[in-house]
Structures are given as C-alpha cells and as structure tokens.
Amino acid sequence: MKHFLTIADYSKDELMHIISLAKKIKKETKSGIYKKYMPNKTLAMIFTKSSTRTRVSFETGIYQLGGTGLFLSSNDIQLGRGEPVEDTSKVISSMTDMIMIRNDSQKELEQFAKVSSVPVINGLTDKFHPVQLMADYLTICEYGLEKNLKVAYIGDGNNMASSWAMLASKMGFELNIASPVGYEVSKDILDLCDKFSKISRAKIVQTNDPQKASENCNVITTDTWVSMGQEQEKQKRLKDFQGFMVDTNMMNKASKDAIFLHCLPAYRDLEVSLEVFEKYDKVIFDEAENRLHIQKAIMVYLDKNR
Numbered sequence: 001m002k003h004f005l006t007i008a009d010y011s012k013d014e015l016m017h018i019i020s021l022a023k024k025i026k027k028e029t030k031s032g033i034y035k036k037y038m039p040n041k042t043l044a045m046i047f048t049k050s051s052t053r054t055r056v057s058f059e060t061g062i063y064q065l066g067g068t069g070l071f072l073s074s075n076d077i078q079l080g081r082g083e084p085v086e087d088t089s090k091v092i093s094s095m096t097d098m099i100m101i102r103n104d105s106q107k108e109l110e111q112f113a114k115v116s117s118v119p120v121i122n123g124l125t126d127k128f129h130p131v132q133l134m135a136d137y138l139t140i141c142e143y144g145l146e147k148n149l150k151v152a153y154i155g156d157g158n159n160m161a162s163s164w165a166m167l168a169s170k171m172g173f174e175l176n177i178a179s180p181v182g183y184e185v186s187k188d189i190l191d192l193c194d195k196f197s198k199i200s201r202a203k204i205v206q207t208n209d210p211q212k213a214s215e216n217c218n219v220i221t222t223d224t225w226v227s228m229g230q231e232q233e234k235q236k237r238l239k240d241f242q243g244f245m246v247d248t249n250m251m252n253k254a255s256k257d258a259i260f261l262h263c264l265p266a267y268r269d270l271e272v273s274l275e276v277f278e279k280y281d282k283v284i285f286d287e288a289e290n291r292l293h294i295q296k297a298i299m300v301y302l303d304k305n306r
C-alpha cells in the first residue's frame, strides 16, 4: 500500500503516470463524463488549518469519482482535544478507504500514516505541499513548458519551496530558489534533493538574488511571505522580504514565453505585484482548477495500488 506524503517517495515514472492519468480524467470530466473510479469509497479529510482549494477539490473530487467525502475539522474531533494521532489514525482508517490530512507537522503526518490501514495523502504540512506541486506540473505540461524547464521560485524557503526542490530533483529540471538571508530552504531537504538530482540531472541553486534567479526561466513562481501559523511574524517578514516581490521588471528577466504560477491565496503587491497577477490570471486559475484533476488521479492511483 502506498501513501502520498512527499514527492521523495515517488519515482519520475510514477509521477508521470499520475500526470497522464490526471490528463485523461480531466478530459473525461470536461466532456461531461464522470467515471466512477471509486464507487462507494469514503475519503476522510482532516484539517487542522484553513483551506479553500484543498478542501473543495478533494471533496468534489471524491464525489465525482463515485465516493463520499467526510470533512473533519480538528476542532470538531477528539484529535483537537489531545487524542493521540495513532489512535485517531487506527479508528478513522478502520472505517474509511482513504485519508487526506492538512496539519502543521510532517512528522505527525508520518506517524499517522504508519499505523493507518488505508492510504494517507498530504494536503499540506509545515514541510511539504506535494499535491499542489503535482497540479503545478500538470499546468506546466498543459502550457507546453516541460521540455527545457527552468523554474525560479522567489520568496520564502517554506513548504512550497521545499516541494519545488523535491519535484525538480525527481523530474530533472533546473530550479533557482531565491530567498532572503535566513529564509532559505533547509539544508537537510536540499541534501536529499542533491541525492536525487545526481540520478535525474536536476540543477537546483539556492541564492539570495531574485533578479539573477529569474534570468531565462520559463516559469516564475512564488508563495505568500506569511504562511499559516506565522501571523505573529508578519511585520518582520514584510520588512525582510523587501525586494522579493515578483513584478514586471522581474518577469522581464525571464524568457519570453515565461508563465507565472501561484498556489494561492495570493497577496497582491506583496509577494506578487497586482500587474503581474492580472497579466497571468488565466494560468493561475487553470493551476488552481488542476488541483481537482490531479487529486482525482492521485486518489485513483492510490486506490488501485492497495
């Protein structure tokens, strides 16, 4: 049985297989065919943090596949009152067919998955957001940019940046990550990516220079400077991230066919200028919609591999 906790656990072939499956399922859905790949299956969705896209895409996705989604806010279940993660996992996995979790600890997610009798999917943790990256890669493929792909991630070395590094190291593309001093991707994650990059021939560079990082890239991306749970650091972060807004000047450094991606929610005139956001609004919302299609593919894949 496989889980979907981090891209590190998947080979390039497996990731590409899921991308192809998503393309097929998207095509079917777009032509009004809702194939019931998971009839009568239940997906439990545990959230300890807010969400718009992840919740709506997983819930809608499982319905479209013929199953049922159970939304479980940690405030409403005993997990929020201190019931051990392992007990929660044993109980929920004994009654449902698949579990998605959004929390603030990759470690806890892994503890949960270890004792779960059904596949567990990472819907964002402190460390990674793998389902988002799969949607991003699907979008890149749809825009025909996967060959000679060169991505610049500008901003916080957070769960999104680490996931970009993980994806690049598996898929074998070039990635420049530009973050302010003190906000770089953690060394242990970069070391693990280096190991994968030796096989895939990916080239990952961490720098503090966003202008240089953007040069000749065909995808520029960023994420909020203040992730969920960091609200008290907001003022300091806004100061520390000066010079890291993706604006037209930065986009002009990229290649002519470059697109801009954002996982959303986006804060205009902070991590991205209003002008850039509006210019790339089509691709950004295609990217958001792709959460639905890729996650349906991930669920079908995990269900088949049980």
Ligand code: CP
Residues within 6 Å of the ligand: 050, 051, 052, 053, 054, 055, 124, 132, 263, 264, 265
């Ligand atoms: N990008 C993303 O995961 O959005 P939500 O926080 O709204 O789920």
Ligand code: NVA
Residues within 6 Å of the ligand: 124, 158, 159, 160, 223, 224, 226, 227, 228, 263, 264, 265
């Ligand atoms: N880095 C952000 C991503 C939101 C989808 C956060 O963790 O809040």
